[in-house]
Amino acid sequence: xxxxxxxxxxxxxxxxxxxxxxxxxxxxxxxxxxxxxxxxxxxxxxxxxxxxxxxxxxxxxxxxxxxxxxxxxxxxxxxxxxxxxxxxxxxxxxxxxxxxxxxxxxxxxxxxxxxxxxxxxxxxxxxxxxxxxxxxxxxxxxxxxxxxxxxxxxxxxxxxxxxxxxxxxxxxxxxxxxxxxxxxxxxxxxxxxxxxxxxxxxxxxxxxxxxxxxxxxxxxxxxxxxxxxxxxxxxxxxxxxx
Amino acid sequence: xxxxxxxxxxxxxxxxxxxxxxxxxxxxxxxxxxxxxxxxxxxxxxxxxxxxxxxxxxxxxxxxxxxxxxxxxxxxxxxxxxxxxxxxxxxxxxxxxxxxxxxxxxxxxxxxxxxxxxxxxxxxxxxxxxxxxxxxxxxxxxxxxxxxxxxxxxxxxxxxxxxxxxxxxxxxxxxxxxxxxxxxxxxxxxxxxxxxxxxxxxxxxxxxxxxxxxxxxxxxxxxxxxxxxxxxxxxxxxxxxx
DNA sequence: TAGCACCTATAGCACCGTTATATGAACTGC
DNA sequence: GCAGTTCATATAACGGTGCTATAGGTGCTA
Numbered sequence: 011x012x013x014x015x016x017x018x019x020x021x022x023x024x025x026x027x028x029x030x031x032x033x034x035x036x037x038x039x040x041x042x043x044x045x046x047x048x049x050x051x052x053x054x055x056x057x058x059x060x061x062x063x064x065x066x067x068x069x070x071x072x073x074x075x076x077x078x079x080x081x082x083x084x085x086x087x088x089x090x091x092x093x094x095x096x097x098x099x100x101x102x103x104x105x106x107x108x109x110x111x112x113x114x115x116x117x118x119x120x121x122x123x124x125x126x127x128x129x130x131x132x133x134x135x136x137x138x139x140x141x142x143x144x145x146x147x148x149x150x151x152x153x154x155x156x157x158x159x160x161x162x163x164x165x166x167x168x169x170x171x172x173x174x175x176x177x178x179x180x181x182x183x184x185x186x187x188x189x190x191x192x193x194x195x196x197x198x199x200x201x202x203x204x205x206x207x208x209x210x211x212x213x214x215x216x217x218x219x220x221x222x223x224x225x226x227x228x229x230x231x232x233x234x235x236x237x238x239x240x241x242x243x244x245x246x247x248x249x250x251x252x
Numbered sequence: 253x254x255x256x257x258x259x260x261x262x263x264x265x266x267x268x269x270x271x272x273x274x275x276x277x278x279x280x281x282x283x284x285x286x287x288x289x290x291x292x293x294x295x296x297x298x299x300x301x302x303x304x305x306x307x308x309x310x311x312x313x314x315x316x317x318x319x320x321x322x323x324x325x326x327x328x329x330x331x332x333x334x335x336x337x338x339x340x341x342x343x344x345x346x347x348x349x350x351x352x353x354x355x356x357x358x359x360x361x362x363x364x365x366x367x368x369x370x371x372x373x374x375x376x377x378x379x380x381x382x383x384x385x386x387x388x389x390x391x392x393x394x395x396x397x398x399x400x401x402x403x404x405x406x407x408x409x410x411x412x413x414x415x416x417x418x419x420x421x422x423x424x425x426x427x428x429x430x431x432x433x434x435x436x437x438x439x440x441x442x443x444x445x446x447x448x449x450x451x452x453x454x455x456x457x458x459x460x461x462x463x464x465x466x467x468x469x470x471x472x473x474x475x476x477x478x479x480x481x482x483x484x485x486x487x488x489x490x491x492x493x494x
Numbered sequence: 495t496a497g498c499a500c501c502t503a504t505a506g507c508a509c510c511g512t513t514a515t516a517t518g519a520a521c522t523g524c
Numbered sequence: 525g526c527a528g529t530t531c532a533t534a535t536a537a538c539g540g541t542g543c544t545a546t547a548g549g550t551g552c553t554a
Contacts (some may be wrong), residue, residue: 019502040540040541042542050503051502053502053503053504053544056544057500057501061543062543113359117355117361118359119413119414123278128414150427157411158424160407161404161410161428162403162408164411165402165404165410166404168361169399172361173366182400185435186400186432188435189400189431189432190428193427193430194431228487230488231487239481239484245470245472246473261532261533282510283511283512284509284511292533292534293533294534295513295533296533296534298513299532299533304511
C-alpha cells in the first residue's frame with residue numbers, strides 16, 4: 011500500500027538519475043546529486059542498484075525499453091519497404107529527442123559490456139526485414155540487412171546529434187536511408203523509382219531531383235520560386251509530416 | 253640539447269596517457285596512474301595541459317592527426333570510385349586498430365564540444381569526392397555525399413568495434429560501403445538520372461518525380477501548394493537545352 | 495510481544511582531480 | 525661571473541567522489 015503521490019525511493023532514484031543525466035549536458039553526474047534530488051541517502055542507492063554504474067545501466071535499460079516499445083508500437087503499413095522507412099525515421103527521431111541517452115545507448119558501446127538491448131533492436135529490425143523478405147523484396151538475408159541498416163541508422167543519428175540543432179539537415183537521414191534500403195531491397199521490377207505496386211516512389215524521385223538541382227540550377231524558375239520549390243522538395247523527401 | 257633516450261615529460265605524459273587509455277578497457281584512467289607511469293608529479297601535468305581533459309584532448313588530437321595523415325597518405329588510383337572504397341576501408345581499419353581511441357573520437361561526440369577534427373575528416377572526404385565529381389561520377393553534391401558516407405562509415409565501424417573480434421564480419425562493411433557509394437555515385441554509364449556528360453540530369457529527375465506524383469499525392473503539401481509545385485515541375489521538365 | 499526480513503541513515507574510508515606554494519634549472523643582460 | 529627572469533618540476537594539502545561497515549527503524553508473521 012503505497013501513497014500514490016510518493017513513488018518508492020527506488021523509482022525516485024531512477025527518475026532523478028534520468029533527469030539529471032538528461033539535463034547535465036554529458037558532464038558526469040555525482041551520486042550525491044542524485045541521492046539528494048531523490049531525497050535519499052547513499053546506502054539506499056547501493057542497496058537497490060549495487061553500483062553507480064548499476065543505476066545508470068538501469069536508466070539505459072529503461073531508455074531501451076522505451077525505444078523498443080515505440081518501435082513495436084509503429085503500425086504495419088502492408089508495404090514492407092515503406093515500413094523500413096518509418097522505422098528508420100523513428101530511430102532518428104528517438105535519438106534527436108533523447109540525445110544524451112542515445113549517446114550512451116548507441117555511441118558508447120564497450121565491446122565486452124555491450125548492452126544486450128542493442129541486439130534486441132537489431133533483432134526487431136530483422137523481423138521487419140523478414141516481412142520484406144517474405145514479400146520477395148530483399149536481395150540479402152534479413153540478418154545482414156538489419157545489421158547494415160542499423161549501422162547506418164546509428165551513424166546518421168550520431169552525426170545529426172553532434173551538430174547544432176539549428177542547422178540540422180534531415181536530408182542526410184533521408185538520403186542515407188534510401189541508399190541503404192535500395193542496396194538491401196529491390197524496387198520490384200527494375201525501375202529504381204518504382205516500388206512493388208508499380209506506384210512510383212515519390213520520395214526517391216524527389217531526392218533524385220533535389221540532388222540534381224544541387225549541381226545545376228534551372229533557369230526556368232526565378233530564384234525566389236526556386237527557393238520555395240526546394241523547400242517543398244525537402245518536405246516531400248523527408249516525409250517528416252505524415 | 254635533449255638526451256635521446258629520455259623524451260621530455262610532456263611527451264611522456266602524452267604517451268603514458270595514450271597507452272593507459274588504450275589498455276585500460278574503457279574504464280576511467282586516473283591522473284595518478286598517468287603521472288606515475290610518466291614518472292612525473294601532478295603539477296607537471298597541469299602545467300602542460302591545464303586539465304585532465306586537456307591531456308585527453310591532446311591524445312585525441314594526436315589520434316586525429318594520425319588518422320588524417322593515414323588518409324592523406326593513401327595513393328590516388330585515378331579511379332575516383334575505387335579511391336572511395338579505399339578510404340572507407342582505411343577508416344574502418346583505423347577504428348579496429350584503435351578501438352578505444354576511436355570511440356572517443358567518433359562515438360562520444362558532445363554537441364557543443366565536438367572536436368573540430370571531425371569536420372576536417374569530413375572536409376578531406378569531401379575533397380576525395382570532389383575528384384569523383386570532377387570525373388562526373390557523382391549524383392549529389394560532394395558535401396552531402398561526404399556527410400552521408402562518413403555517417404555510414406562511422407556507424408559501421410562502431411558496430412564492428414562493439415562485437416567480439418573473433419566473430420567480426422567485415423562483409424557488413426563492404427555491403428554498406430557499396431550501398432552508400434552506389435547511391436552517391438554512378439557506375440559510369442547507364443544511370444537513368446545521369447546524362448551523357450555524367451552530370452545529373454535535372455530534367456530526367458523532374459520527369460520521374462512528376463510521374464511519381466501522378467499516382468500518389470504527398471500529404472506534406474497542401475493542394476494549392478501542390479498545384480504550383482507541379483506547374484514548376486512541368487516547367488523544369490520541359491527545359492529545352494542546357 | 496518476539497523474531498525476522500527488509501529498507502534506510504550515520505559516519506567515515508580511500509581515492510580522485512586539482513592547486514597554493516616552493517624549489518630547481520636554464521637562459522638573459524651586464 | 526652573476527643577479528634577474530622564466531620555465532619546469534616537486535611537496536603537501538583541499539574539497540569532492542564512489543562506496544561501505546555498522547547500526548537503526550519499519551512492517552510483517554507467529
